[in-house]
Amino acid sequence: xxxxxxxxxxxxxxxxxxxxxxxxxxxxxxxxxxxxxxxxxxxxxxxxxxxxxxxxxxxxxxxxxxxxxxxxxxxxxxxxxxxxxxxxxxxxxxxxxxxxxxxxxxxxxxxxxxxxxxxxxxxxxxxxxxxxxxxxxxxxxxxxxxxxxxxxxxxxxxxxxxxxxxxxxxxxxxxxxxxxxxxxxxxxxxxxxxxxxxxxxxxxxxxxxxxxxxxxxxxxxxxxxxxxxxxxxxxxxxxxxxxxxxxxxxxxxxxxxxxxxxxxxxxxxxxxxxxxxxxxxxxxxxxxxxxxxxxxxxxxxxxxxxxxxxxxxxxxxxxxxxxxxxxxxxxxxxxxxxxxxxxxxxxxxxxxx
Amino acid sequence: xxxxxxxxxxxxxxxxxxxxxxxxxxxxxxxxxxxxxxxxxxxxxxxxxxxxxxxxxxxxxxxxxxxxxxxxxxxxxxxxxxxxxxxxxxxxxxxxxxxxxxxxxxxxxxxxxxxxxxxxxxxxxxxxxxxxxxxxxxxxxxxxxxxxxxxxxxxxxxxxxxxxxxxxxxxxxxxxxxxxxxxxxxxxxxxxxxxxxxxxxxxxxxxxxxxxxxxxxxxxxxxxxxxxxxxxxxxxxxxxxxxxxxxxxxxxxxxxxxxxxxxxxxxxxxxxxxxxxxxxxxxxxxxxxxxxxxxxxxxxxxxxxxxxxxxxxxxxxxxxxxxxxxxxxxxxxxx
Numbered sequence: 001x002x003x004x005x006x007x008x009x010x011x012x013x014x015x016x017x018x019x020x021x022x023x024x025x026x027x028x029x030x031x032x033x034x035x036x037x038x039x040x041x042x043x044x045x046x047x048x049x050x051x052x053x054x055x056x057x058x059x060x061x062x063x064x065x066x067x068x069x070x071x072x073x074x075x076x077x078x079x080x081x082x083x084x085x086x087x088x089x090x091x092x093x094x095x096x097x098x099x100x101x102x103x104x105x106x107x108x109x110x111x112x113x114x115x116x117x118x119x120x121x122x123x124x125x126x127x128x129x130x131x132x133x134x135x136x137x138x139x140x141x142x143x144x145x146x147x148x149x150x151x152x153x154x155x156x157x158x159x160x161x162x163x164x165x166x167x168x169x170x171x172x173x174x175x176x177x178x179x180x181x182x183x184x185x186x187x188x189x190x191x192x193x194x195x196x197x198x199x200x201x202x203x204x205x206x207x208x209x210x211x212x213x214x215x216x217x218x219x220x221x222x223x224x225x226x227x228x229x230x231x232x233x234x235x236x237x238x239x240x241x242x243x244x245x246x247x248x249x250x251x252x253x254x255x256x257x258x259x260x261x262x263x264x265x266x267x268x269x270x271x272x273x274x275x276x277x278x279x280x281x282x283x284x285x286x287x288x289x290x291x292x293x294x295x296x297x298x299x300x301x302x303x304x305x306x307x308x309x310x311x312x313x314x315x316x317x318x319x320x321x322x323x324x325x326x327x328x329x330x331x332x333x334x335x336x337x338x339x340x341x342x343x344x345x346x347x348x349x350x351x352x353x
Numbered sequence: 354x355x356x357x358x359x360x361x362x363x364x365x366x367x368x369x370x371x372x373x374x375x376x377x378x379x380x381x382x383x384x385x386x387x388x389x390x391x392x393x394x395x396x397x398x399x400x401x402x403x404x405x406x407x408x409x410x411x412x413x414x415x416x417x418x419x420x421x422x423x424x425x426x427x428x429x430x431x432x433x434x435x436x437x438x439x440x441x442x443x444x445x446x447x448x449x450x451x452x453x454x455x456x457x458x459x460x461x462x463x464x465x466x467x468x469x470x471x472x473x474x475x476x477x478x479x480x481x482x483x484x485x486x487x488x489x490x491x492x493x494x495x496x497x498x499x500x501x502x503x504x505x506x507x508x509x510x511x512x513x514x515x516x517x518x519x520x521x522x523x524x525x526x527x528x529x530x531x532x533x534x535x536x537x538x539x540x541x542x543x544x545x546x547x548x549x550x551x552x553x554x555x556x557x558x559x560x561x562x563x564x565x566x567x568x569x570x571x572x573x574x575x576x577x578x579x580x581x582x583x584x585x586x587x588x589x590x591x592x593x594x595x596x597x598x599x600x601x602x603x604x605x606x607x608x609x610x611x612x613x614x615x616x617x618x619x620x621x622x623x624x625x626x627x628x629x630x631x632x633x634x635x636x637x638x639x640x641x642x643x644x645x646x647x648x649x650x651x652x653x654x655x656x657x658x659x660x661x662x663x664x665x666x667x668x669x670x671x672x673x674x675x676x677x678x679x680x681x682x683x684x685x686x687x688x
Contacts, residue, residue: 102499186666213408
């Protein structure tokens with residue numbers, strides 16, 4: 001009898017009491033139920049309040065129970081764990097809400113008519129109309145920006161990885177990093193200042209220039225990473241055969257890393273496709289179809305969303321169009337992202353071994 | 354060494370064509386293709402530097418035109434009337450609003466982002482951490498105008514309950530007092546910005562936490578530390594500078610965000626103590642909303658405010674990069 005008690009005690013003093021593994025789930029379920037109960041009883045309507053109460057109860061409850069059973073150190077550990085989980089949920093909620101709302105409200109007016117008509121004869125407050133002009137504008141502006149930005153970005157990365165030594169390369173590296181952080185509206189203002197000097201009216205290509213500026217540093221960074229992954233043995237083998245350096249780069253280094261470079265360029269395209277601010281300043285927006293990016297104001301998808309929102313005067317029709325355009329834009333950006341990742345996985349540089 | 358020093362010499366060396374030295378020079382010398390290619394790639398690098406310089410120069414030039422005619426004081430005037438004579442404008446309100454909204458965004462985003470980074474590297478079941486990282490990347494891919502639309506039409510109506518609470522419990526501080534207006538205020542802007550800068554802080558912190566030497570963690574575990582103690586004693590101290598620079602990158606994003614602020618905030622040109630009442634403005638938001646009605650002089654004035662924003666983001670981003678660069682040298686020595 002007494003010996004059994006002693007062994008029991010010793011075992012517990014070595015291991016310490018611990019809560020069963022299902023405890024966190026139980027506390028989570030309990031605090032959510034309690035949070036909903038309290039909120040319903042107090043007549044709160046906002047789901048943010050419900051979630052805050054539940055989250056708070058979860059963290060406090062975890063600490064209280066664990067501190068009673070397992071001691072303070074374990075309790076702190078559990079609180080940290082529960083905080084990390086709560087933070088994760090907090091980050092996922094907005095994303096889910098955003099995608100849910102965009103899809104749910106976007107599909108209302110999104111159809112073939114919407115994709116193939118412009119806003120030319122439709123007032124912003126009335127139903128009807130579409131985004132054809134905005135899609136044309138977006139494709140042309142982003143396309144031109146890519147034609148300018150991508151080669152410059154890739155060449156700069158080649159310079160940094162293959163040739164770059166000394167002060168110039170260091171300066172370029174640093175300013176590429178800093179350039180990544182330039183607010184898009186500042187890039188827009190830069191082109192705007194040039195347009196003011198040359199007395200130009202807004203046109204699509206001006207927006208492309210600003211977008212190209214935003215695109216270059218992103219392309220440089222990703223291309224640099226990819227070129228660094230190419231094993232040096234490949235370069236050395238090629239050089240040892242007497243191949244000039246530029247042919248080595250074009251025929252050996254670039255083909256090896258082309259998948260990663262494509263991915264980087266596509267991600268950069270996805271990023272600039274969603275830029276609104278520079279387009280607002282430089283391209284101005286236009287309800288009519290304008291196929292010429294070098295003359296006259298154009299529309300673009302992000303700008304269309306903003307203008308539908310801003311000019312809606314509270315009209316549901318304009319909001320519906322804004323959501324539908326958002327859905328189109330998100331779909332475009334996500335597809336680019338997925339394809340880019342697919343290419344990255346499919347064409348990952350074979351680093352040997 | 355010898356070859357690399359002589360590569361700059363022209364390929365045909367008529368002075369000593371027959372010596373072995375001369376032959377080697379010829380073979381190691383730059384061919385026309387090499388020279389063109391080097392020129393192109395170096396030219397692109399230089400072009401990037403030129404663009405940065407041009408941005409600074411042209412913004413300063415146009416800004417100087419506007420500030421010269423400013424009837425108020427550019428730094429302290431609480432007004433933005435550029436279409437009247439004499440024009441009066443100043444950036445005091447914008448600077449205040451930009452800083453306040455970014456500080457709120459940082460206060461929310463940094464702890465949550467660090468927690469998520471820890472979740473991905475240390476807490477999540479291995480099967481989950483990949484998809485979670487992917488979801489965070491998706492957050493980064495959503496265009497800012499869509500965040501703006503969502504913020505204005507979904508987040509704003511949902512803030513009423515929270516605002517009521519803050520007013521009831523903390524209204525006495527003045528910072529959280531609320532006059533029941535639409536919650537298109539600095540706090541909502543800050544919350545929206547925090548969602549938008551979450552991915553970049555998470556991604557950079559995650560990379561740093563991954564680099565923590567396994568030995569440090571195992572040593573702490575061997576001493577009987579709990580998981581939280583391991584993180585506090587080995588992971589966080591190691592990752593501190595990385596988290597700081599990640600936060601500064603996020604700060605740079607928050608300072609320059611335009612569309613999300615322009616759609617959510619209902620702006621006014623005054624500074625108020627309450628974060629919950631609508632009003633105030635930020636540099637980027639002011640440019641976007643004042644642009645369409647601005648004449649040429651007004652645009653120059655907006656460019657002047659953009660120049661201030663450019664300088665601020667330049668300093669913040671530059672500092673972040675310097676910290677990261679120092680960090681990578683340090684960890685490289687440790688690897």
